[in-house]
Amino acid sequence: MRILILGGDGYLGWPxxxxxxxxxxEVLTIDxxxxxxxxERTRSQxxxxxxxxxxRAEIFAAAGGPKIRVAIGDCANYxxxxxxxxxxxPEAAIHYAEQPSAPYSMIGFDEARLTLNNNLNTTFxxxxxxxxxxxxxxxxxxxxxGEYGTPKIDIEEGWIEIEHAGRKDKFLFPRQAGSLxxxxxxxxxxxxxxxxxxxxxxxxxxxxxxxxxLSTAETDLDKRLMPNFHYDDIFGTVVNRFLVQAIAGIPLxxxxxxxxxxxxxxxxxTLQCVRLAIQNPVKRGELRILNQFTETLSVNDIxxxxxAAAARLDLEVRVDHVANPRxxxxxxxxxxxxxxxxxxxxxxxxxxxxxxxxxxxxxxxxRHEIDLKKVRPRxxxxxxxx
Ligand code: USQ
Numbered sequence: 001m002r003i004l005i006l007g008g009d010g011y012l013g014w015p016x017x018x019x020x021x022x023x024x025x026e027v028l029t030i031d032x033x034x035x036x037x038x039x040e041r042t043r044s045q046x047x048x049x050x051x052x053x054x055x056r057a058e059i060f061a062a063a064g065g066p067k068i069r070v071a072i073g074d075c076a077n078y079x080x081x082x083x084x085x086x087x088x089x090p091e092a093a094i095h096y097a098e099q100p101s102a103p104y105s106m107i108g109f110d111e112a113r114l115t116l117n118n119n120l121n122t123t124f125x126x127x128x129x130x131x132x133x134x135x136x137x138x139x140x141x142x143x144x145x146g147e148y149g150t151p152k153i154d155i156e157e158g159w160i161e162i163e164h165a166g167r168k169d170k171f172l173f174p175r176q177a178g179s180l181x182x183x184x185x186x187x188x189x190x191x192x193x194x195x196x197x198x199x200x201x202x203x204x205x206x207x208x209x210x211x212x213x214l215s216t217a218e219t220d221l222d223k224r225l226m227p228n229f230h231y232d233d234i235f236g237t238v239v240n241r242f243l244v245q246a247i248a249g250i251p252l253x254x255x256x257x258x259x260x261x262x263x264x265x266x267x268x269x270t271l272q273c274v275r276l277a278i279q280n281p282v283k284r285g286e287l288r289i290l291n292q293f294t295e296t297l298s299v300n301d302i303x304x305x306x307x308a309a310a311a312r313l314d315l316e317v318r319v320d321h322v323a324n325p326r327x328x329x330x331x332x333x334x335x336x337x338x339x340x341x342x343x344x345x346x347x348x349x350x351x352x353x354x355x356x357x358x359x360x361x362x363x364x365x366x367r368h369e370i371d372l373k374k375v376r377p378r379x380x381x382x383x384x385x386x
Contacts, residue, residue, distance in 0.1 A: 158289020263293025
């Protein structure tokens, strides 16, 4: 298939590009390096230096991988995006081209506006580029489990049937996100659903939980192919952060009580999920929503697992409960469904001590690169940057 990846330089975009190219798909990636720029601006650079997208594609090809095409440009610019779509005629477009950090979106007005403008414009432009230039293309959009928030009822996969005054109908599951970033994903879903209904778009919206992981089958070819691995408080996700903290010998930063529960998944499983979505496209005029995670864990559960894995490498780990910089429930009901991707064939690799120990081993050589100033929370939900 011809597959277009928007946001091909990102933590998920680059491993996805390699995995799909390795399977024989024709892959074109787009990026404008926005995340790299924002990471520089907020002093949140990734742990290891990542070559730029063009260099990564060259390293991959030199290591025996297939060709990955690269277009540097801004998906929020409609002329650029529609031209790429018209020329490439993708059969599937995977949309990762969003400002991905919840803390970044909560720093202040400028960061909130950038997140809103970028995320909605990229989605809106992709919708129109597909409608105008490649109307049969299947859009696979990365949404987030955070769209649902933490309601006191079970979370369905995207939809809920409601009975009201003796009549029934099916609606999008209620959404109440906990950050402006997560809210942009709610708005994305609404935009996609509107154009599915009005114009017959075909869309899969993947509600993904926080991802952890460092290597994939393709990164074994050359270490320079590793994804950008963030451990800072702004772009780093919690498991990756805790592993780096364990290696640095500093206490794990559990925010508040640590009962916050989310659906997690391994980076390798993200690749499986996206592949399954593409292999099983929906028909025109359908919005399929899949909850993309493999297990639910609290922050305290994760801290204990990281501590146990670190002990195997003789690393002693303390767990610290720091003041929670976010506004979120710290002790709550959480029961989301995730049968859709399993039914499509997902084989989960869970967050076992073996998996965490292997990640710690991979990270040890980078210990001297860890900058402790990036670790403590710097952004507060109530007052922007500290
Ligand atoms: N947390 C800590 N300590 C830390 C970092 C985080 O206790 O040092 C807690 C947070 O307060 C939160 C949980 O861990 O309760 C998850 O936080 P996270 O930073 O790993 O994830 P989040 O900010 O929600 O965002 C990440 C990705 C985002 C994706 C989302 C999926 O950055 O792109 O959409 O995970 S989800 O959380 O399901 O919405």
